[in-house]
Amino acid sequence: MLAPKIVLITGANRGIGLEFVKQFLQLKSPPKHLFACSRQPETAKDQSSIDSANAFVASKVQGDGVNLRINNAGIGVLSNIHEANREVMAKVYEINAIGPLMVVKSFLPLLKQAASVDPAAPLSCNRAAIINISTSLASISGNTSIGFHGITSGFYGYRASKAALNMITTNMSLDLKNDGILATAIHPGWVKTDMGGPNALIDTVTSVTRVMAVMGKLQGEEGTGKFYNGDNGELLGW
Ligand SMILES: NC(=O)c1ccc[n+]([C@@H]2O[C@H](COP(=O)([O-])OP(=O)(O)OC[C@H]3O[C@@H](n4cnc5c(N)ncnc54)[C@H](OP(=O)(O)O)[C@@H]3O)[C@@H](O)[C@H]2O)c1
Structure with missing residues (x-):
């Protein structure tokens, strides 16, 4: 059962992020924070905004750490090969891939703190x-047609930045599993x-209900370093 004590969600003012907030608060055991x-x-343009968010959270959780960090903030850019210039590519990488890596780096001590509360517990979204x-x-293996539901963009920046995020996710899963921290990507x-x-x-x-059902099932080494399709709970090809 999904019941993390302390949860942090980015991009929580609208869209999917806002719905995460609503549904976490409706859980049988809602988060304490x-x-x-x-x-x-x-x-919000530099490292100091990440550091001050980190300091604020640390002051509120008082040694409990952060159990679940959902990196949801992101941008979608419909750039085809002609529109994919340096500026567009750099911006979408910055927000969709580099940002999540930098915030996790900053929040690692809080994730480790949460993981160490029960060192014998399996990896899960409730632990860390x-x-x-x-x-x-x-999905590179799933990229078999340039279009998407009638949109004939190659989504160069969006696809590539999220593929980078997927690689960052698998790196994190390998790096952090011995610290008791799970890392997984979900569509x-x-x-x-x-x-x-x-x-x-x-x-x-519907989306968040399904994604939270997937999160609730992530357990042990089987649950980390994966790329799930929230639509059906199945794995997606890298
Ligand atoms: N909607 C879909 O069909 C779909 C499909 C696959 C994946 N996703 C992924 O799901 C996540 C949420 O998407 P959504 O559909 O809810 O999008 P959305 O409604 O456009 O919301 C995006 C959120 O990300 C935030 N954000 C954007 N740029 C940011 C930045 N530079 N720094 C901090 N926050 C930033 C936005 O904040 P502001 O309000 O301040 O701009 C907003 O809270 C994204 O990662 C997206 O790639 C969505």
């Missing part, structure tokens, strides 16, 4: 976990949000 993070665009919200569009489905648009297949309630 839930940090719903959103950026302040004018100040990083969930990176990825996309099926990042939330094609969801009706600002990013997914009105033609998407599912709403945020």
